[in-house]
Amino acid sequence: xxxxxxxxxxxxxxxxxxxxxxxxxxxxxxxxxxxxxxxxxxxxxxxxxxxxxxxxxxxxxxxxxxxxxxxxxxxxxxxxxxxxxxxxxxxxxxxxxxxxxxxxxxxxxxxxxxxxxxxxxxxxxxxxxxxxxxxxxxxxxxxxxxxxxxxxxxxxxxxxxxxxxx
Numbered sequence: 523x524x525x526x527x528x529x530x531x532x533x534x535x536x537x538x539x540x541x542x543x544x545x546x547x548x549x550x551x552x553x554x555x556x557x558x559x560x561x562x563x564x565x566x567x568x569x570x571x572x573x574x575x576x577x578x579x580x581x582x583x584x585x586x587x588x589x590x591x592x593x594x595x596x597x598x599x600x601x602x603x604x605x606x607x608x609x610x611x612x613x614x615x616x617x618x619x620x621x622x623x624x625x626x627x628x629x630x631x632x633x634x635x636x637x638x639x640x641x642x643x644x645x646x647x648x649x650x651x652x653x654x655x656x657x658x659x660x661x662x663x664x665x666x667x668x669x670x671x672x673x674x675x676x677x678x679x680x681x682x683x684x685x686x687x688x
Contacts, residue, residue: 523555523556523636523637523638524548524551524555524556524557524558524637524638524639524640525558525559525629525632525633525635525636525638525639525640525666526544526558526566526569526639526640526641527559527560527629527633527639527642527654527658528540528564528565528640528642528643528654529643529644529654529678530562530563530564530566530597530598531564531652531678531679532564532568532642532677532678533677533678533679535677536673536675536677536678537564537568537571539673539674539676540565540568540642540671540673540676541571541572541575542673543671544569544571544640544642545572545575545576547572547669547671548572548576548578549576551638554578555578555637555638556578556579556580556581557570557573557578557579558580558581558582558583558613558635558636559581559582559583559632560583560625560628560629561582561583561584561585561594561598561601561605561606562594562598562601562602563597563600563601563602564601565642566582566605567601567604567605569640569642570604570605570608571608579610579611580605580608580609580610580611581609581611581612581613582602582605582606582611583612583613583614583615583628584602584606584613585614585615585617585618585619585628586614586615587616587618589614589616591614592617592618592619594619595619598619615628615631615632625653626653626656626657629653629657630660633660633661633664633666634664634666638666638667638668638669639657639658639661639666639668639669640668640669640670640671641654641657641661641668641669641670641671642654642671643655643658643670643671643672644672644678645670645672658670
């Protein structure tokens with residue numbers, strides 16, 4: 523299984539760039555290997571679209587509280603709707619979608635069950651709201667193969683184009 527993590531705040535213009543990079547990445551991966559993402563916007567949506575284009579299955583992990591789907595933050599509802607339409611399978615995982623640390627823990631659990639991680643990451647360090655750098659380090663520490671993607675010209679909302687991954 524291939525997990526994808528990455529920035530949720532990529533611009534809508536960058537989603538197409540990311541999708542193209544992700545399709546190319548999938549062409550290099552073993553045939554038929556499915557992908558898994560945690561529900562949300564940005565990188566998960568680009569990956570879901572890329573998987574569909576590549577003819578592969580998507581697994582979407584959604585949050586639960588007591589085995590009842592939890593209400594997502596408003597910014598994640600529309601993107602998650604698209605992911606659910608693209609999904610072949612939906613998995614439930616107990617975590618609070620409004621708590622950054624709980625979301626990071628959910629991503630760590632997803633990564634721990636995967637062979638490969640594709641990180642949509644501009645090389646920026648982790649901060650109080652973005653944990654992509656941490657998740658890359660976490661995957662590497664567990665021996666999970668990591669591929670970092672950040673296409674030329676990709677931008678994040680409110681940020682200028684970054685130079686690329688480290």
